[in-house]
Amino acid sequence: MDTLVAQYSRPLFENEGSSQEEQLELIQTLPPLSLKFALPPIAQPSAFLRATTDDHSNPDCPIKIAHGTTTLAFRFKGGIIVATDSRATAGNWIASQTVKKVIEINNCLLGTMAGGAAGTMCAGVTPQEGPALYYIDSDGTRLAGNLFCVGSGQTFAYGVLDAEYSYDLEDEAALELGRRSILAATHRDAYSGGFINLYHVKEDGWVKHGFSDTNPIFWKTKLDKGEFSNVTSELD
């Protein structure tokens, strides 16, 4: 009888603790090639995720994920300019002023990142395509184009970029335009700021043109060029 019971009943605590599979996962040093994502054990994981992490739909959400950004990239005769700010925000908190939003994929490919629902850009020169620029976002949009600005400060960057852009820009002028567009965004968009990260993608690879503090650039632009004349130190 006892043997029969043992054969057909399951151990009382069979489902306690980690399963065989979970234990194996725990000691695996390498992450699996296809990422296995943990999901909350409820009917609507998406609603849970929104309630806990989406600052936009729930300002009281407990987990604040860092985002908010301005990134831009444009094609011109000398290649591609890629420029970003460096601020990350979580709600009203500035989580970082030194984020590297340009991802150096290899010596001739660059990616940019913008947190939240905003997209990324991919810039590079290939023998097949020449200088190529794509906009990609999290729901699968993929657009080829000459000029993109992405993120919370995109409108401000577009304002400057669209006004001054021409395909026939010289290298120096193109770099300056990228810098100036990000500067405009950091000035008007509270979620953008920090440092300006500038890259030039050429046929034989990309060249980095600094990670420079916006503050001195702002004052230089104002005092030397007379721009931002709305900003004064007088109170009247």
Add this chain to the structure above:
Amino acid sequence: MAALFGQDALTDNGPGYAFSQAPSSAAGGIRERSFYPYTDNGGSTLGIAGEDFTILAGDTRSTSGYNINTRYAPKVFKIGGDDSEGTNATIILSVVGFAADGQILKERLDTIVKMYRYQHGKPMSVKACAQRLSTILYGKRFFPYYVHAILGGLDEEGKGALYSYDPVGSYEREQCRAGGAAASLIMPFLDNQVNFKNQYVPESGEGHALQERPRVPLKRKETEELVRDAFTSAVERHIEVGDGLQMLVVTKDGVEEIYSPLKRD
């Protein structure tokens, strides 16, 4: 209201989700069940990387709401040592937020770093460990660990290395970082005292002629004092911070632990 009870839970795109802890009942004897697996256990952490050392520190108070659970719950841990005490460890981790998630995260990373050493016959570099921690956190992108993690150690050149993470694995190498309840109190102090932000050379001019105070690597002694100042100040103004200060310092000679009391009110 019916939408909240999720009779059509899979297709319903409405709120379908509530934060209230207690099951609430409605007419018809239908009970709403909520799922809120997180608690904020308060406390604060802070890390500073020096020329040839890295310090991670955390207070030892654990709270839930206005209650103090315990006055000694460590938030800083040694990772990948020889045994459960972390003997001969070279990497340290601090976690703040939901203590249970922090505990599991520490446990997972510790196991992985240990297994790496058994399999490869050499200790894991901080750089590799930092990338791996990011992957672990991102694996729970849709059910995140409610933690702010900071990882410390020495890089390949023996320089202090510090990495900080958001709850889903976005990370960055930095000189200093504060996390947790009093992060907003401590971080501006660190910007000013470690990276000399908004400090200028006296009489170097006005406007864009102003020269920034040149940055110099901090000495270990003054860094420890900076950490202590940051915490004693945070204790004065934040109710979730206090009781004890635990510091782990990594140098080429290993990890040293320093504990000092904080105000217990």
